[in-house]
Amino acid sequence: MIRPIPSRRASVLGAVVIGIAAFVVLVRPWADGADRADARPGRGCVSSVPYVSGAGGYVSYRIPAVVRSRGGTLLAFAEGRVDGRADHGDIDVVLRRSWDGGCTWGRLQVVAAGDGNTRGNPSPVVDPRTGNIVLVTSYHSGDVTEAQILRGEATGALGRRVFVQTSEDDGRSFSAPREITSAVKRPGWRWYATGPGHAVALTRGEHAGRLVVPANHSSAPPAGSADTGQEPRYYGAHAIYSDDGGTSWHLGFADDSYDGVYNANESTAAQLPDGRLYFNARNQKGTSSGNRLDAYSSDGGADLDRGYAEQRSLNDVPLVEGSVLQLAGESGDLLFSGPSVPTDRAAMALWSSTDGGRSFAKALTLSARKAGYSDLVQADGDRVGILYETGARTAYESIVFRRVPLTELSAAGR
Structure with missing residues (x-):
């Protein structure tokens, strides 16, 4: 079945919809010269640019997430923001795929169309049992803002909701979004966000095969307290998980201390070699x-061994999302990515930990340019990939994919 995009979007995007049974992918015919859909494999590149704000029918691209499929394809997700850089409005979840380790990228696909509403916070994961790509995203009405949701003025269908999709063909197509809000969101929560960044598939221990999505929420203040909706102390992190490849979902731990000292938000996760x-x-x-x-x-992820505590070895990181990745192997390092200027979103860097996250040491600064959100992936056996927001004047001019040899990381971090 082929149907045209509604006229409001067609004039801007020139897209078609390709649907096969229950699977839907919107394909936008944008592929600049270096990023051809028929690119041949190559291992000599250092970096590539899958998303440039203003190209492909979107004013802005933000919130990167990346996974490597069982077949070796890299899938780079992002939010395609139609009208501007704001966190609300008409926002799609988009995808570009790479068959050569992130040197070149195929055509842009719309995985979850906002159609005037906000779909975002992509949190993808590869199911270790089936190889399916499972994508969990967040949603709210494009007519309301985050501030309204935090104040409790936008609830139900207008407020934050949670959806899941699955690809059985290496990311070529995805099932239509299916709502799982009632299974994973407590009634008193207002804001809700999945990830952002990749989720985790457990590969060892009692819960091997479990898919774990780190997430965060805000709560209404206690009865009798001032309810401005702007009080940050009511933020908390939580996790959701599936033991059947994304069919059913459960709420795991929920950080609800709300003490105002540690306000866990935009959480990311990795499984350590010992299974934790x-x-x-x-x-x-x-x-x-x-x-x-x-x-x-x-x-x-059902419970925490202890509550969230300050990680002082990452005090150079400003207020921003970050990513963690456990490298393969029993002795592989745990990596963290984020900007490295405490007072600015700039200078994307990588840190490494050899003690399971108890401490981190800066291993490499990738660039002095402005930098924002990021996500890490093991691109192949001897390289780590980082998909991150960056630019010369602001951190949101493009989303770049950088390939870093593990030998370069080891040499810099020791």
Whole structure:
């Protein structure tokens, strides 16, 4: 079945919809000269630019997430923001795929169309049992803002909701978004966000095969408290998980201390070699001195071993999302990515930990340019990839994919 995009979008985007049974992919015919859909494999590149704000029918691209499929394809997700850079409005979840380790990228696909509403916070993961790509995203009405949701003025169909999609063909197509909000969101929560960044598939231990999506929320203040909706102390992190490849979902731990000191937000996760989950989170305007928090779970994300605490070895990171990745192998390092100027979103860098996240040391600064959100992936056996926001004047001019040889990381971090 082929149907045209509604006229409001067709004039801007010139897109077609290709649907096969329940699977839907919107394909936009944008591929600049270096990023051809029929690119041949090559291993000599250092970096590529899958998303440039203003190209492909979107004013802005933000919120990167990347995974490597069982077949070796890299899938780079982002939010395609139609009308501007704001976090609300007409926003699609988009995808570009690479068959050569991130040197070149195929045509842009729309995986979840906003159609005037906000779909975003992509959190993809590869199911280790089937190889399917499972994508969890967040949604709210394009007519409301985050501030309205935080104040409790936009709930139900207008407020934050959670959806899941699946690809059985290496990301060529995805099932239509299916809502799972009632299974993973408590009634008193207002804001809700999945990831952003890749989720985790557990590969060892009692819960091997479980898909774990780090997420965050805000809560209404206690009865009798001032309810401005802007009080950051009511932010918290949580996790959701599936033990059947994304069919059914459950709420795992929920950080609900709301003490105002540690406000865990935009959490990211990795499974350590000993089977535990490591969570690292942004401290959303908490009163502690640092901007990063972390926690551990020994039961696959159902509970935390301890509450979130300050990670002082990452105090150079400003208030921003970050990413963690456990490198393959029993002795592989745990990596963290984020900007490295405490007072500015600039100078994207990589840190490494040899002690399971107890401490990190800066291994490499990738660039002095402005930099924002990022996501890490093991691109192949001897390279790590980082998909991140960057630009000369602002951090949101493009989303770049950088390939870093592990030998370069090891030499810099020791």
